[in-house]
Amino acid sequence: MLAPAIATVFLLGVFWKRTTAKGALWGMVIGFAIGMFRLALNVTIGAKAGLVMEAKKLVIRIGEATEYTKDLVITGLQDFSDKLGNILPAGSADAFQSPVKEALTSLSSLSPASREQASALITQVGGSLDQLFSGQYGWLFSIASVNSYVFTAFLFLFCIILVVVISLLTPKPTEKQLQYTVMAATAEQKAITRASWNKWDVIHTVIILGIVALF
Numbered sequence: 001m002l003a004p005a006i007a008t009v010f011l012l013g014v015f016w017k018r019t020t021a022k023g024a025l026w027g028m029v030i031g032f033a034i035g036m037f038r039l040a041l042n043v044t045i046g047a048k049a050g051l052v053m054e055a056k057k058l059v060i061r062i063g064e065a066t067e068y069t070k071d072l073v074i075t076g077l078q079d080f081s082d083k084l085g086n087i088l089p090a091g092s093a094d095a096f097q098s099p100v101k102e103a104l105t106s107l108s109s110l111s112p113a114s115r116e117q118a119s120a121l122i123t124q125v126g127g128s129l130d131q132l133f134s135g136q137y138g139w140l141f142s143i144a145s146v147n148s149y150v151f152t153a154f155l156f157l158f159c160i161i162l163v164v165v166i167s168l169l170t171p172k173p174t175e176k177q178l179q180y181t182v183m184a185a186t187a188e189q190k191a192i193t194r195a196s197w198n199k200w201d202v203i204h205t206v207i208i209l210g211i212v213a214l215f
Helices: 003-015 021-063 070-087 090-106 112-137 139-144 148-168 187-195 199-214
Strands: none
Touching: 003 021, 003 148, 021 070, 021 112, 021 139, 021 148, 070 090, 090 112, 112 139
């Protein structure tokens, strides 16, 4: 959540010589603020948003369940029921746990009809949870429900656009400020940089980039 603003300023600062100090500053400040806002939502209502997402995943797993994976699906439903009891108030948890227990009973004999019934029950639970939390938290819950990686990708894109727009609306950086950017390097500076590394630097770089690509 905090990396997009930092990555944006670093990449644009090095590779785009039109980046300005004000663009970088406000990109960092606003990007950091949005990231911290989402982290706060993760801490406060992230577990509840996770219940809705887990219900959707369980529906998919139930639909794809076979005799070999039935035990895993049953274990997932039991864990889901436990989470409902831990996260929701005691008075309201029973209403959601009851359909989950019914779904567990349905899956005792794995058949198309039992899978369909169990899927319908968990879909109902997920929809009821979504409706409950949306009523409690409104648009905050909608933001908290966005997948963290998707949110991070959109935040990165937003930070890039923000820094670019502000940079274009502010005066160009001076030649002195540009001396450490790739695009502003002279032929002599590039030659000095090229002469500073050897084949082992290349080999190590390829290994590191390969590991990054693998992950």
